[in-house]
Amino acid sequence: MNITVIGTGYVGLVSGVCFAELGNRVICVDKDSGKIDTLNAGGIPIYEPGLKEMATANRLAGKLSFTTDLSGAVRQSDIIILAVGTPPLPSGEANLAYIDQAAIEIADAMNGYKIVAVKSTVPVGTNERLATLMRARTNYRFDSISLPEFLREGSAIQDTLHPDRIVIGADSQSAADTMTLLHKPLTHQIVVTDIRSAEMIKYASNAFLATKISFINEIANICEKVGADVTQVAEGMGYDRRIGPSFLNAGIGYGGSCFPKDTRALIQIAGHVDYEFKLLRSVVEVNQDQRFNVIRKLETIFEGELRGKTVAIWGLAFKPNTDDVRDSPAIEIIQHLVDNGVKVRAYDPVAMSNFQALFGKARVTWCENPLDTAQDADALCLLTEWDEFSKIDLGRLQTVLKRPILIDGRNVFNEENLLGTEFVYYSVGRPSMNQGVKQKMPVLQF
Numbered sequence: 001m002n003i004t005v006i007g008t009g010y011v012g013l014v015s016g017v018c019f020a021e022l023g024n025r026v027i028c029v030d031k032d033s034g035k036i037d038t039l040n041a042g043g044i045p046i047y048e049p050g051l052k053e054m055a056t057a058n059r060l061a062g063k064l065s066f067t068t069d070l071s072g073a074v075r076q077s078d079i080i081i082l083a084v085g086t087p088p089l090p091s092g093e094a095n096l097a098y099i100d101q102a103a104i105e106i107a108d109a110m111n112g113y114k115i116v117a118v119k120s121t122v123p124v125g126t127n128e129r130l131a132t133l134m135r136a137r138t139n140y141r142f143d144s145i146s147l148p149e150f151l152r153e154g155s156a157i158q159d160t161l162h163p164d165r166i167v168i169g170a171d172s173q174s175a176a177d178t179m180t181l182l183h184k185p186l187t188h189q190i191v192v193t194d195i196r197s198a199e200m201i202k203y204a205s206n207a208f209l210a211t212k213i214s215f216i217n218e219i220a221n222i223c224e225k226v227g228a229d230v231t232q233v234a235e236g237m238g239y240d241r242r243i244g245p246s247f248l249n250a251g252i253g254y255g256g257s258c259f260p261k262d263t264r265a266l267i268q269i270a271g272h273v274d275y276e277f278k279l280l281r282s283v284v285e286v287n288q289d290q291r292f293n294v295i296r297k298l299e300t301i302f303e304g305e306l307r308g309k310t311v312a313i314w315g316l317a318f319k320p321n322t323d324d325v326r327d328s329p330a331i332e333i334i335q336h337l338v339d340n341g342v343k344v345r346a347y348d349p350v351a352m353s354n355f356q357a358l359f360g361k362a363r364v365t366w367c368e369n370p371l372d373t374a375q376d377a378d379a380l381c382l383l384t385e386w387d388e389f390s391k392i393d394l395g396r397l398q399t400v401l402k403r404p405i406l407i408d409g410r411n412v413f414n415e416e417n418l419l420g421t422e423f424v425y426y427s428v429g430r431p432s433m434n435q436g437v438k439q440k441m442p443v444l445q446f
């Protein structure tokens with residue numbers, strides 16, 4: 001099929017490349033000419049394992065091209081996929097300005113029947129509103145499809161080529177059939193729904209996953225007080241097929257461009273129809289507070305006096321295998337530290353320049369590798385579980401730090417790693433793992 005994908009962020013680029021990989025002819029469009037130039041020169045504007053190789057192969061095979069010419073691309077295609085950003089407004093609502101603009105541009109470029117599918121995450125009712133917007137500008141017939149995306153950054157190709165399910169929201173049977181045919185090589189688990197339900201499935205899925213994370217983080221916080229180990233608790237829970245083992249890793253809370261944005265947007269969507277989503281409000285609140293446990297642990301160790309201390313930070317991306325720092329918990333943690341007179345030394349294997357662009361280069365010492373970062377620091381905080389960090393020899397690390405203090409925000413290290421070291425070690429919800437920490441568990445009263 002001939003497909004145009006509009007927007008070359010994570011979603012647009014990965015789905016465009018994967019549709020080409022499946023044998024379709026794909027044109028990826030972006031209004032950012034810098035991104036298109038990079039793509040045409042064989043580069044990739046995001047860090048995503050395996051994407052560059054697959055994009056290059058399909059581009060050289062003539063199945064994939066990149067352009068800023070939206071109308072030219074639309075005219076050559078039967079299916080238009082919208083994958084532009086829907087970032088949050090200060091109110092928490094999704095900013096639909098980009099998608100509205102793209103829909104207008106598509107309508108103005110129409111030259112015959114097309115399917116217009118929205119992969120961007122949009123509030124319930126948006127597809128209908130976009131269709132109205134387009135119908136006011138074109139007499140050509142088109143069908144709207146809600147095509148929510150469930151890929152994760154860092155494993156985006158695997159998630160796209162082997163999805164758990166594909167959701168197609170449609171009000172036209174023939175358009176639903178065409179989209180089913182397009183996705184058939186990927187999975188048999190194709191769910192066709194009405195458009196509003198498809199839009200809701202996306203928000204409900206992200207909100208549920210965020211709920212799992214905040215739930216296990218609260219369990220971890222209680223574990224720290226009652227002397228249980230959250231990793232054992234999560235394992236024991238996860239064998240129950242009704243619960244499942246994934247998304248039960250306690251840590252510093254979720255970040256990224258989607259969970260924080262989509263949970264807030266769903267609260268707003270509910271609010272617009274006079275429903276207070278109390279559970280989701282708490283999920284957001286718990287998540288917001290969880291990152292400050294790192295600071296609270298530092299304060300406990302330094303008896304409230306952080307000013308003048310040097311703290312090393314390992315990891316700036318919101319998760320490993322991505323250079324994305326949007327809503328990364330590291331931002332607020334570092335902000336709090338520098339605001340309170342702490343000298344911060346930071347390192348991330350791939351996300352450093354994106355972090356600097358967002359946070360500014362001043363006020364932090366940027367380092368070249370994990371050990372250089374830890375040099376003469378009073379404490380080290382691990383915020384992203386990159387493989388590079390888990391492979392570090394803690395015996396060696398101990399010798400470069402001024403004081404062997406390690407706050408492991410992602411439960412990366414185990415007892416074996418710590419054996420023979422003198423680390424003051426705190427992790428998340430694993431009080432029995434705490435080393436060198438004077439902490440007496442209370443006698444539990446019933």
Ligand SMILES: NC(=O)C1=CN([C@@H]2O[C@H](COP(=O)(O)OP(=O)(O)OC[C@H]3O[C@@H](n4cnc5c(N)ncnc54)[C@H](O)[C@@H]3O)[C@@H](O)[C@H]2O)C=CC1
Pocket residue numbers: 006007008009010011012029030031032035070083084085086098099101102105119120121122149150151152153257258
């Ligand atoms: N990042 C992710 O992992 C996932 C994102 N989503 C959703 O997918 C959507 C896109 O997200 P990202 O890929 O992260 O977006 P992004 O913000 O990284 O990229 C969007 C791209 O669209 C381009 N764009 C905006 N308006 C345009 C126009 N009129 N014409 C051509 N290009 C235009 C921008 O220049 C930008 O390059 C969002 O709604 C997001 O919530 C859904 C699942 C996963």
Ligand SMILES: O=C(O)[C@H]1O[C@H](OP(=O)(O)OP(=O)(O)OC[C@H]2O[C@@H](n3ccc(=O)[nH]c3=O)[C@H](O)[C@@H]2O)[C@H](O)[C@@H](O)[C@@H]1O
Pocket residue numbers: 121149150151152153154206209213246247248249250251252253254255256257258259318319
């Ligand atoms: O809508 C989206 O954009 C995407 O959002 C998430 O994908 P992503 O944000 O790329 O990454 P995740 O792997 O879900 O991690 C999100 C955050 O949760 C944290 N997390 C995840 C899992 C866990 O057990 N514990 C935990 O703290 C991660 O560290 C990270 O900060 C969803 O997993 C995707 O299905 C969805 O398509």
